Amino acid sequence: GDKHSGVQRLAAASLGEIGDPRAVEPLLITLREDRAPLVRSAVLAALDEIGWKMPAMKTLPQPESLPAVEDKKQQLSRIWLFAVGISKYEHQNIDLAYAAKDALDFFNFMLSSGSEHIKSQRAVLLLNSQETRANIIGKFTRLMKRTMPEDLVIVYLATHGLPDPEINELNFVAYDTDLNNLLATGVSQSDIARALTYGRAMKVLIILDSCHSGQLEASIFIAKRGILVTSMNSFLSQLTEARDGVAILSASSAAELSEEGERYGGGHGAFTYFLLEALRGRADMDGNGIVTLREAYDHTYRNVAEKTEGRQHPELKGIFDNELPLMEVP
Numbered sequence: 001g002d003k004h005s006g007v008q009r010l011a012a013a014s015l016g017e018i019g020d021p022r023a024v025e026p027l028l029i030t031l032r033e034d035r036a037p038l039v040r041s042a043v044l045a046a047l048d049e050i051g052w053k054m055p056a057m058k059t060l061p062q063p064e065s066l067p068a069v070e071d072k073k074q075q076l077s078r079i080w081l082f083a084v085g086i087s088k089y090e091h092q093n094i095d096l097a098y099a100a101k102d103a104l105d106f107f108n109f110m111l112s113s114g115s116e117h118i119k120s121q122r123a124v125l126l127l128n129s130q131e132t133r134a135n136i137i138g139k140f141t142r143l144m145k146r147t148m149p150e151d152l153v154i155v156y157l158a159t160h161g162l163p164d165p166e167i168n169e170l171n172f173v174a175y176d177t178d179l180n181n182l183l184a185t186g187v188s189q190s191d192i193a194r195a196l197t198y199g200r201a202m203k204v205l206i207i208l209d210s211c212h213s214g215q216l217e218a219s220i221f222i223a224k225r226g227i228l229v230t231s232m233n234s235f236l237s238q239l240t241e242a243r244d245g246v247a248i249l250s251a252s253s254a255a256e257l258s259e260e261g262e263r264y265g266g267g268h269g270a271f272t273y274f275l276l277e278a279l280r281g282r283a284d285m286d287g288n289g290i291v292t293l294r295e296a297y298d299h300t301y302r303n304v305a306e307k308t309e310g311r312q313h314p315e316l317k318g319i320f321d322n323e324l325p326l327m328e329v330p
Contacts, residue, residue, distance in 0.1 A: 008035065009042040016046030018148065019078050024052045051116055075290065076325045077152035077203060079118040082140050083107040083125045084172075086159040090129070091178045098260045099158040100127045102209060102272040106156050109276055115328050122146075131159070133174040137191050144199030151201040152324070155192075158269065161210035162186070172210060196246070203324060205293065208250040209258060209269050247320035249275075249297060251304075253313045264307075271314055274303040281329040289329045294322040 002008055008030070015023040027043050027050075035043075085103020087096045107125045110118055124139050140155070147153060160173035164182050171177075171186030178185045196204060251258035251271035264273040275296065277283075283291050283299035297316045305313050 005036045005039050008039045012039070012042040012046045016049035017146075019050050019150075021050060021052070024050060048116075049119070076115070076117045076328065077150055078148070079110070079115075079122065080143055080147055080151055080153045080201065081107065081110055081118060081123040081156070082143055082153070083123075083156040084131055084136060084159060085125075085127050085156075086131050086173070086175055088128045088175070089173065090176050094160060094173070094179075096158075096160075096260070098267050098269055099209070101267060102158045102260075102269050103127060103156060105268070106207075106272060106276060109279065110154070113279075113327060114330050117328075129175050131175045133176060133185055133187055136172075136174055136187050137195065140192070141195040141198055144195050144201070147199040147201035149200050149202050152203040152205065152326075153199065153201045154326075155204070155206045156209075157207065158209045158272065161208065164188070202245045203320070204246045205320075205324070205326070206246065206248045207275070208248065209271050210251070245320055247293060247316065247318040247324070249293075249300075250315045250317075251312070253315040256312050258312055259308055270304050270308055270312060271300065274300045274307075277303070279327045284329050290325045291327045291329060292322070293320065293324040293326055296326055 002011065012027065012030070015027060024047065027047055031040060031043050083103045083106055085100040087098065087100040089095060103125065104127060107123065111120055111123060122143075124143055126135055126139065144153065157172060162171050162173060162179070162182065163169070164171050164186070167183065170189045171182050172188075172192075173179070174185070174187050176185065177187075192206075251269065258269055258271055260269040261267070264270050268276075278296040278299035279291055281291065283295040285295055285298075293316070297314065301314050
């Protein structure tokens with residue numbers, strides 16, 4: 001109702017970000033008034049963000065005849081995406097073949113899936129040299145601060161994961177991490193847990209296609225990825241304490257290493273390749289047009305275990321809703 005067009009645009013954008021269908025009526029009232037073109041554009045963008053479709057009619061409907069937001073859309077949450085993929089490292093020769101490609105392909109799939117629940121303005125992608133420790137922690141914290149309770153945050157990490165024996169914490173290796181000073185230069189589980197506390201989102205899915213090697217041998221790093229079960233249990237425990245509703249989907253279990261290679265879709269980690277296959281609709285076993293977390297996990301687990309001949313078994317842990325919707329199937 002403000003008369004200043006700049007305030008009107010900001011108000012419309014805020015209502016779109018909140019995503020509450022109750023905002024449809026006041027937004028439409030604003031559209032029916034003689035407002036500036038930029039205001040009208042902001043209002044239309046907000047309506048699209050909420051999920052309301054403009055009916056095919058010459059005049060705008062009165063509030064009492066407004067169509068409801070589709071039930072199917074109400075089942076899925078607004079999604080925030082934070083994807084990290086590092087194949088090249090600054091200090092050590094521990095490069096991976098497909099980690100950055102996995103993160104890029106996962107990110108691009110999510111944004112190009114056709115789902116109205118994920119938008120580019122709620123998605124962050126960091127690859128290789130962009131993935132400094134400061135960038136990862138800073139950008140993830142800023143993203144979390146923008147979330148609302150009903151939102152879903154998906155965090156995808158494809159890099160090395162190493163335990164710090166001095167403090168019994170898992171650290172993810174950033175582009176600028178020095179393995180000789182892991183405590184000060186790595187991204188620790190405490191850093192991630194702290195960032196989660198800044199957000200209001202009650203649903204968080206952390207996807208780990210990460211790598212561990214107790215001997216720090218470059219040949220093992222390059223060929224395979226994985227995390228020791230002791231490190232994963234500590235990581236899971238701390239994140240669960242930081243916020244309820246956290247699910248952790250990891251590429252492998254126990255002391256297994258996670259495989260990558262050209263045989264997986266021309267160049268992928270086995271885990272990410274079959275996870276993407278699941279989200280594209282192969283996991284929709286009940287045919288309802290929605291892939292849930294449990295369906296995605298079951299499909300990924302079966303195929304990874306089979307194609308690696310039992311050498312790798314993905315795990316899903318945490319306190320979460322098994323029926324959490326992740327993706328609409330076109």
